Amino acid sequence: MRRWLAVLVAATTSLVLIALLVPLALLVRNAAENRAVGQATGEAESVAVAVGSVDPGTLAITVERAALTTGHPITVFLPGGSTVGAPARRTPAVELAARGRSLAADAPGGREILVAVQGAGGTSVVRTYLSDADLTRGVREVWLGMLALGLALIGIGIAVADRLAGAIVRPMAATARASHRLAAGDLSARAVPEGPPEARAAALAxxxxxxxxxxxxxxxxxxxxxxxxxxxxxLTGLRLDAESLRDPEEAARIGARVDDLERAVTAVINEARRRSGGRRHCDAAAVVAERVSFWSALAEDQERPLTTDLHPGPLPVPLASEELAACVDALLGNVFAHTPEGTALAVRLAPGVVIEIGDEGPGFPAGRLARGSSGAGSTGLGLGIVRRSAESAGGSMALGRGPHGGAVVTVTLPQGDSAVLGAA
Structure with missing residues (x-):
């Protein structure tokens, strides 16, 4: 927008200057011509005073002195056909002036000024010749000055237009950036009302x-x-009813269904909370370290070798700490739920941000590495929640196999600026 405003001002200023300077340039040229013609006419008249009042020798000296003084060739055509001064051809204009009429006429390469002098023996003609350079002396310099002035005015106009456009564009750009932050989930973003009234109104809206x-x-x-x-x-009432059944198998079956229903309800509620909670940030290093410390007690009880490679952080990610902790819990919980006791597991956290949790268990069955499917007899809700959380933050989740055939789940999250942790 700033560029278009600058172009508009430059075009408008150029048109105004052209409309003003072109007539002014022509006026300057005409004034220079009139000045040169007037000066040459005065020179010719000063010589005409001596024609008829002095002898031919004195007249020649007078003409030569006047020519040296003015720098213009001066010729006197006498009635008998002879000439005094600079050699010149007797043109039709000279013949016309010999009839008693003073005039100025165009000549090859310039203009001749002719002054008729009436005498006893007839009419003499004093001719002063002006070249094109004499007629336009000083015009070029004036035109260059006018051109420089016009360019300077255009430059000043563009600079002023750019400053005015900046005062309009900057608030609008700031409002657009605030709207993009809101669209990205940063609900704390606000626009600063500044600039023209319309821009302030848009920011306030x-x-x-x-x-x-x-x-x-x-x-x-x-x-x-x-x-x-x-x-x-x-759900609590339903669980109590299931536990009160006399048939243990029936109670276990219904209890399992209640567990499935409770997990589904929990997943729905967590998803609704995630969507309504806005975009927050947390330190992935702190959250992962805390959850690994929590699960390490259970790993020790089950004699599971636990290997950790955790970056010390900070590693800011665009997820709430509760949501990231739920993802880590879901992944570690799958390891404990679907691998035999004593199975080794490893947790790695690297900048990027990459969270990798693997085990040395049976791994994912062939063809079952699909979204929302664990392949171990579960509903796969845990992996679905982890995937959705990662994708909502702009990351991804990948399922794979470890070097010993076990399952490996890799969650990749975008790493943000550490300054957001202080503001979160």
Whole structure:
């Protein structure tokens, strides 16, 4: 926009200057010609005074002295056909002037000024010749000065237009950046109202919209919390009813279904909380280290060798600490749930941010490395939650096999600026 405004001002200024300077340039040229013609006419008249009042020898000296003084060739055509001064051809204009009429006429390469002098023996003609350079002396310098002035005015106009355009564009660009941050999930983004009234109005409208979004998300979080409480109560009652059954097998079967239902409800609630909670940040190094420390006690009880390679951090990622902790718990929980006791596992955290959890168990069955499918008799909800969390942050999740045939789950998250941890 700044470029287009500068081009518009340059075009407008150029048109105005052309409309002003072109007539002015022609006027300067005409003035220079008139000045040269007037000066030459005065020179010819000064010589004409001596014609008829002095002898031919004195007249020749007078003409020669005047020519040296003015720098213009001067010729006197006498009535008898003879000439005094610079050699010159007797042109039709000279013949016309010999009839008693003073005039100026175009000549090859310039202009001749002719002054008729009436005398006793007839009419003499004093001719002064002006070249084209004499007629335009000083015009070129004036034109160059006018051109420089025009270019300077155009440059000043463009500079002023650029400053004015910057005062308009900068607030609009800042408002656009704030809107992009809101679209990316940063609900704390706000625009600074500045610049022209229209730009301030747009910034204030965006800020009101962001505030309204915050209010709506707060209401949604409250609704999710209420939903959680409402669903937990009947699930608890259903579990108590299952435990009160006399048939142990029937109680275990129904209890397993209740567990599946509770996991599904938990996944739905967590997903709703994630979508309504806005974009937050956490230190992946701190979260992963804390969850590995928590699960290490269980690994020790089950005699599972635990190998860790954790970057000390900080490693900021665009996920809430609770959400990242749930992802790590889901992955480690799968290892403990689907591998025999004593199976070794390893946790690695590297910049990037890459979280890799592997084990030396049976691994994923062939053809079962699909989304939401664990292949170990479970619902696969844990892996689905991890995948969705990673993709919502701009990352990814990959399933693979370790060097010893075990399962390896790699979660890659974008690493942010460490400054966001202080603001989170």
């Amino acid at each position: 965006l800020n009101r919209l962001a505030g309204r979004i915050d209010d709506l998300l707060a209401e949604e979080r409250e609704a999710v919390a209420d939903l959680s409480h409402r669903l937990r109560t009947p």
